[in-house]
Amino acid sequence: MIVACPACVAAPVPAEPVPAETAVQLSVPSVRCAACISTIETHLSQVQGVVSARVNLTQKRVQIVTDEPATQMVAALKEVGFDAYPLDARALVGDVDAEGRDLLLRMGVAGFAMMNVMLLSVAVWSGASGATRDLFHLISASIALPMVLYAAQPFFKNAISALRVGRLNMDVPISLAIILAGGMSLFETLMGGAHAYFDAALSLTFFLLIGRYLEHRTRSAAHSAAKELAALEAHTAERKTETGTEVVAIDALNVGDIVHVSSGMRVPADGTLITPNGVTDRSLLTGESEPVSHAAFDLLHAGEINLAGPIEVKVSAIGQDTRLHQIAQMVEVAENARNRYTSLADRAAQIYAPAVHLLALATFVGWYVWSGEVRHALNIAIAVLIITCPCALGLAVPAVSTAAISRLYRLGFLVKSGTALERLAEVKTIVLDKTGTLTSPDFNFDLSAFAPDDLCIAKALAQSSAHPLSRALHQHLEDQTATELTDIQEVPGSGVSAKCDGVFVALGKAEWLAPSESGLCLKIGDHVQTLPFQEPLRTGVFDMVNGLQDAGFELDILSGDTLPKTRRLADTLGLDRFRSGVSPEGKNAIITDLAAKGHAPCMIGDGLNDSVALASAHASIAPGTALDAARNAADVIVIDDTMAKIPQVFAISHKAVSLSRQNFGIAIAYNAVAVPIAILGHATPLAAALAMSLSSITVLINAARVGYGK
Amino acid sequence: MNVLVFLIPISLGLGALGIFAFVWTLRSNQYDDPSGDAARILAEDETCL
Numbered sequence A: 001m002i003v004a005c006p007a008c009v010a011a012p013v014p015a016e017p018v019p020a021e022t023a024v025q026l027s028v029p030s031v032r033c034a035a036c037i038s039t040i041e042t043h044l045s046q047v048q049g050v051v052s053a054r055v056n057l058t059q060k061r062v063q064i065v066t067d068e069p070a071t072q073m074v075a076a077l078k079e080v081g082f083d084a085y086p087l088d089a090r091a092l093v094g095d096v097d098a099e100g101r102d103l104l105l106r107m108g109v110a111g112f113a114m115m116n117v118m119l120l121s122v123a124v125w126s127g128a129s130g131a132t133r134d135l136f137h138l139i140s141a142s143i144a145l146p147m148v149l150y151a152a153q154p155f156f157k158n159a160i161s162a163l164r165v166g167r168l169n170m171d172v173p174i175s176l177a178i179i180l181a182g183g184m185s186l187f188e189t190l191m192g193g194a195h196a197y198f199d200a201a202l203s204l205t206f207f208l209l210i211g212r213y214l215e216h217r218t219r220s221a222a223h224s225a226a227k228e229l230a231a232l233e234a235h236t237a238e239r240k241t242e243t244g245t246e247v248v249a250i251d252a253l254n255v256g257d258i259v260h261v262s263s264g265m266r267v268p269a270d271g272t273l274i275t276p277n278g279v280t281d282r283s284l285l286t287g288e289s290e291p292v293s294h295a296a297f298d299l300l301h302a303g304e305i306n307l308a309g310p311i312e313v314k315v316s317a318i319g320q321d322t323r324l325h326q327i328a329q330m331v332e333v334a335e336n337a338r339n340r341y342t343s344l345a346d347r348a349a350q351i352y353a354p355a356v357h358l359l360a361l362a363t364f365v366g367w368y369v370w371s372g373e374v375r376h377a378l379n380i381a382i383a384v385l386i387i388t389c390p391c392a393l394g395l396a397v398p399a400v401s402t403a404a405i406s407r408l409y410r411l412g413f414l415v416k417s418g419t420a421l422e423r424l425a426e427v428k429t430i431v432l433d434k435t436g437t438l439t440s441p442d443f444n445f446d447l448s449a450f451a452p453d454d455l456c457i458a459k460a461l462a463q464s465s466a467h468p469l470s471r472a473l474h475q476h477l478e479d480q481t482a483t484e485l486t487d488i489q490e491v492p493g494s495g496v497s498a499k500c501d502g503v504f505v506a507l508g509k510a511e512w513l514a515p516s517e518s519g520l521c522l523k524i525g526d527h528v529q530t531l532p533f534q535e536p537l538r539t540g541v542f543d544m545v546n547g548l549q550d551a552g553f554e555l556d557i558l559s560g561d562t563l564p565k566t567r568r569l570a571d572t573l574g575l576d577r578f579r580s581g582v583s584p585e586g587k588n589a590i591i592t593d594l595a596a597k598g599h600a601p602c603m604i605g606d607g608l609n610d611s612v613a614l615a616s617a618h619a620s621i622a623p624g625t626a627l628d629a630a631r632n633a634a635d636v637i638v639i640d641d642t643m644a645k646i647p648q649v650f651a652i653s654h655k656a657v658s659l660s661r662q663n664f665g666i667a668i669a670y671n672a673v674a675v676p677i678a679i680l681g682h683a684t685p686l687a688a689a690l691a692m693s694l695s696s697i698t699v700l701i702n703a704a705r706v707g708y709g710k
Numbered sequence B: 001m002n003v004l005v006f007l008i009p010i011s012l013g014l015g016a017l018g019i020f021a022f023v024w025t026l027r028s029n030q031y032d033d034p035s036g037d038a039a040r041i042l043a044e045d046e047t048c049l
Helices: A006-010 A034-046 A070-079 A098-125 A130-151 A153-164 A171-190 A198-232 A323-338 A344-371 A374-387 A391-410 A420-425 A452-463 A468-476 A541-550 A563-573 A584-596 A608-616 A628-633 A646-679 A685-707 B004-027 B034-040
Strands: A023-027 A050-056 A061-066 A236-240 A245-249 A258-261 A270-273 A277-281 A292-295 A311-317 A413-415 A429-433 A486-491 A495-500 A503-509 A520-524 A527-531 A554-558 A602-604 A619-623 A636-638
Touching: A023 A070, A034 A050, A034 A061, A034 A070, A034 B034, A061 A070, A098 A130, A098 A153, A098 A198, A098 A685, A098 B004, A130 A153, A130 A171, A130 A198, A130 B004, A153 A171, A153 A198, A171 A198, A171 A344, A171 A374, A198 A374, A198 A391, A198 A685, A323 A584, A323 A608, A323 A628, A344 A374, A344 A391, A344 A646, A374 A646, A374 A685, A391 A413, A391 A420, A391 A646, A391 A685, A420 A619, A420 A646, A429 A584, A429 A608, A452 A468, A452 A495, A452 A503, A452 A520, A541 A554, A541 A563, A541 A646, A554 A563, A584 A608, A602 A608, A608 A619, A608 A628, A619 A628, A646 A685
Parallel strands: A429 A554, A429 A602, A602 A619, A619 A636
Antiparallel strands: A023 A061, A050 A061, A236 A245, A236 A258, A258 A311, A270 A311, A277 A292, A413 A636, A486 A495, A495 A503, A503 A520, A520 A527
16 A cells, blocks of 8 residues: 655646636624625626636635736726735735645544554454464554554654754654564564554644644734735835836835825834925824824824825935834844843743653663663653653644634734733733824814804815814814805914915914914914814724623733823823823833733734833733734734724633643543553553543643633 | 445445545645646636646
């Protein structure tokens, strides 16, 4: 039955080469069911220029073969109600998961070989003896040895690379157990011995490969999520040339270049404003919720969003000199510190590997001294190694985290890091950013106290200004008719003034109209009224805050915004701990301080100003609307619009960690029963097979519990 | 015991059959989109498989 070389037969068929310029990949997060698939595929197949379209529901992506640009495909999907984001084809190159397939194949080979050898072993276990037993052993050997050598290669490779640098990892005892089990069984078979562990060698390999494959899936899911997010944002700028504009990569910009930033786009690099005035939203950079007005020659930072008409910016800093880069560097430093976190599985391996080797060695020495027979002592020592096989230990964590991460994915969370669940479970304090995390960047006006005539004047003033607040006010007052105004004048950075039947009217900043007030004011004659507005809360914020408080977390608000706004929000949410006007470095310092006091802080934030804190916190969560830098620094990303389910992230992490510990407990319990038997020399291949399979299966079933229930 | 002459090759043959079936599913990309394939059987007029 042995194929010449399973690897040659089963090497993945090379993916059909799709010419790069004709394939468009879109990420469609909202595709959920069979109906979505057929809606999208049917609709796209009718769009002109589309050769074929195929939805991948597992990855929530659509691959379209077409000559049309990706933006057109996004628009086509919008028509049927799906939000789609083009993915950078270059970032997705090599996306075919070769390593995963390889592991899956080895797992399959080990699994089928294990079943066959197990069947043959049943005959031996039920009492075959003499020539029959030897025949069965020989057939088992001819299946098991090549299959083990093929399937267990990932362990051998890891073990060798660990031994080269003089370290012990989980793969060293695994490889040793597999090789010794195979070698000793072959020797015993040739000598006509009674005990052969071919089935044990294979089932060890099989169960451990399951763990390895699950671990790989978790890692590659995190990896591809990060890639997908990186691909969501275009990294290009529109540079002005003598003849017009050209689109270039941000890396290709030089100091002195003039870039064109259309309305709603991000400023690509630090630079000075050339256009006479402009309004930008810097909430992602500083946490300020109100748009900032700029005059010519003001310095703009990369990442600010242009809110008003198109502006032109002269690039003054590129690469390492930009504010963005400084922050990115701080993030990197913070991430390095976090990578030193030792996971539960690593800690277990550090104790386990030396313990097992010493135990086997002690058994060998003990039996050699006692009986004086090398072969007998060696057999028993190897049986100890096989019985203590770390199958269950190897499955304990990956099986639980795979189940937990896929449950979180169904709830709308992307978990980007394998150790994130363990770190989330240790969190005691949760630090919340304000703008963009608790509030949305819109404005809610409360104008119930105003006379209708005043509102008509306010609308007339608002419609003559391009400031985002004015535009929001204009939209809010769409039922009113605007009063006729004369002498309309816009005062950059302050507001709009005009005459209404000869009376002076104005709408603008309080500092300009009435220094004693704050916020946005309407002045009619000498009478000044403030227009109260609020940033609306994101959906689910109340549920999130209540849920987290019920779960016993301490909540802190850290905002880069002004004190009154932060206080108002804290009051609305019923939180008494808040700090305002905090710089990115300040946020980082507060997080580090909390960590030093043992509070294990979790940062929830979305801005560039949060990214350092996100990276240095014990664990971190970012909403999907967050900036690239913040999403990259965070462990968990909220894909859904609502924040209401965030408490569940913590609940599931807790459950995952406690199930992992339980799994370790189960594995140790099995060993506690089986090891003394093995040391005393009573272990048989049947006992080894039972202990191994039962413990692994119990652990897998126990792990699946995290996927269900509350 | 003569029956083993038939039974052993048969059991080995079944094992080989299983492993070839598995390799075939792997090569024909059947593990790329498991939830999509599960959903697709519910859709009508499926032309491409």
